Amino acid sequence: MEQDIQLQVKPGFIKKYQNGFPLIEKAALVNPDVLKKEGVIVHLVDTHRAFLAKGYYGRQNKGYGWVLSQKQSETIDAAFFARKIQKALQLRQQFYHHPETTAFRVFNGEGDGIGGLTIDYFDGFYLLQWYSEGIYTFKEAVIQALKNAVDYRGIYEKKRFDSKGKYIDDDDFVTGERGEFPIVVKENGVKLAVHLNEGAMVGVFLDQRNVRQRIMTHYAKGKTVLNMFSYTGAFSIFAACGGALKTTSVDVANRSRPKTTENFHLNGIDEAQHDIIVEDVFQYFKYARKKQLSFDMVVVDPPSFAKTKKHTFSVGKDYKDLMKDTIALTKPDGTIVASTNYSALSMQKFKGIIAQAFRELNLNYQLLEVHTVPEDFRTIASFPEGNYLKVLFIKKLDK
Structure with missing residues (x-):
């Protein structure tokens, strides 16, 4: 997965990235024209070409991609995604054991270290949402990491991007068993209907x-x-x-x-x-x-x-x-x-x-x-x- 495309950060933005800012903003870049294919790994560097962070190129309404690591030696590969997903799941263990709530978020984009990706849980079914073509290029690694980490009935996805940043409407089923909809989830004891097969909006x-x-x-x-x-x-x-x-x-x-x-x-x-x-x-x-x-x-x-x-x-x-x-x-x-x-x-x-x-x-x-x-x-x-x-x-x- 690794490639070495350098993106030079303008002086006024260097401190933000040193402090952990995760969004790769177009306005922060000296040479955004080097970006061609979404999904490529990029290295952010300062005016002296010193390393700041690494991430991926993926356009969405918020920017040109997301920082994935501030460690120059960290490789962005299948093991990287597995570590991030495993850590996120560990942080949500209490939700899995809540008898009155069976729907919650298990991975929240940049909050869990991978901007542009969210994963929600609906009573045994998982829903991945991809917010750029760039993050979608890592689909195989992400889905395999999720499959290895959880017991699941089925996995669905939503592609929240196209050339105009809209939802791509095609078959949302990924693997496992297809759900019989509605899936009835509980939230603090109240029942709600969820439809993972009806476009971008699932019901809650x-x-x-x-x-x-x-x-x-x-x-x-x-x-x-x-x-x-x-x-x-x-x-x-x-x-x-x-x-x-x-x-x-x-x-x-x-x-x-x-x-x-x-x-x-x-x-x-x-x-x-x-x-x-x-x-x-x-x-x-x-x-x-x-x-x-x-x-x-x-x-x-x-x-x-x-x-x-x-x-x-x-x-x-x-x-x-x-x-x-x-x-x-x-x-x-x-x-x-x-x-x-x-x-x-x-x-x-x-x-x-x-x-x-x-x-x-x-x-x-x-x-x-x-x-x-x-x-x-x-x-x-x-x-x-x-x-x-x-x-x-x-x-x-x-x-």
């Missing part, structure tokens, strides 16, 4: 596990809950399992209705007692205001970017207005769960957006809880962008 975002648990155990009982951008209704399911009087799930995707219904049925909940609405979220905001609807709790977890027939949404530009709409539908002393996975937005700026929204409405609030990625989504201090999830529990004050 594992990084919100702690948030869902808090909603169920501390906030939902006796409450009316509005779940915006509801996807497969997971927040609604947990609220209902926590004793919510009623949930309302809103998402523009047609699949959201059958997927949410499926999750209600798995948990023995009559979906007829809850509302599942297939509609543009922004149109629903207008409808709800017109009808003077309000809710004890509103969960708002939009994608970083979204486009419908009438709206284009960007977290960076539009979250403040989204929050103002959310505040308007929240009862006094009610709870807002505001979430974003937009990595370019810091927690400090996110809190600032929330504060500005309340300020412009001349209303006050209390910050109740702050959540980021859970323990299985390992991060490293030298790459704070890896801790991308930001979730705030907010109380809308009556006065």
Whole structure:
């Protein structure tokens, strides 16, 4: 696997790589034009050609590849990938022994030493996600390392790249047995349907596990809950399992209705007692205001970017207005769960957006809880962008 292509790092970036920064940024490179074939091993060097780190070339939206080692003598081969995967699995052993949770992340990209690769566990099935053509060139070594390290029923993969950085839709099955879908997993005792064979989205975002648990155990009982951008209704399911009087799930995707219904049925909940609405979220905001609807709790977890027939949404530009709409539908002393996975937005700026929204409405609030990625989504201090999830529990004050 080893080759010796040298990438010279600009003076202003040298200290970052010496301190363990893992992302190979185009802006940091003096000679990015030497990069031709993705998957090649590269050596980062300073202005005097002294070694800084080694990694691989693989384009994704974040950069030109990832650092794999700061040791010049370390060889990037099958044994390297085996060591990284084995260590990651050892760090997650407690999750394998949790009787009420059977879905979690076992390998989290640069947090476990290999940027561009994640591996998730779903009750005996493993899902690998490849985020660049570069990391995909190491597929054989990675899959063999995983097969040697775990007992598995089946292994699936998602290729989250093409020439435009999109998901490549082909047969996702790799080896073992093909799953009978849905695979029913448990998360803190709640059942969720997982489909590893239906494109990029499998049915649940594992990084919100702690948030869902808090909603169920501390906030939902006796409450009316509005779940915006509801996807497969997971927040609604947990609220209902926590004793919510009623949930309302809103998402523009047609699949959201059958997927949410499926999750209600798995948990023995009559979906007829809850509302599942297939509609543009922004149109629903207008409808709800017109009808003077309000809710004890509103969960708002939009994608970083979204486009419908009438709206284009960007977290960076539009979250403040989204929050103002959310505040308007929240009862006094009610709870807002505001979430974003937009990595370019810091927690400090996110809190600032929330504060500005309340300020412009001349209303006050209390910050109740702050959540980021859970323990299985390992991060490293030298790459704070890896801790991308930001979730705030907010109380809308009556006065």
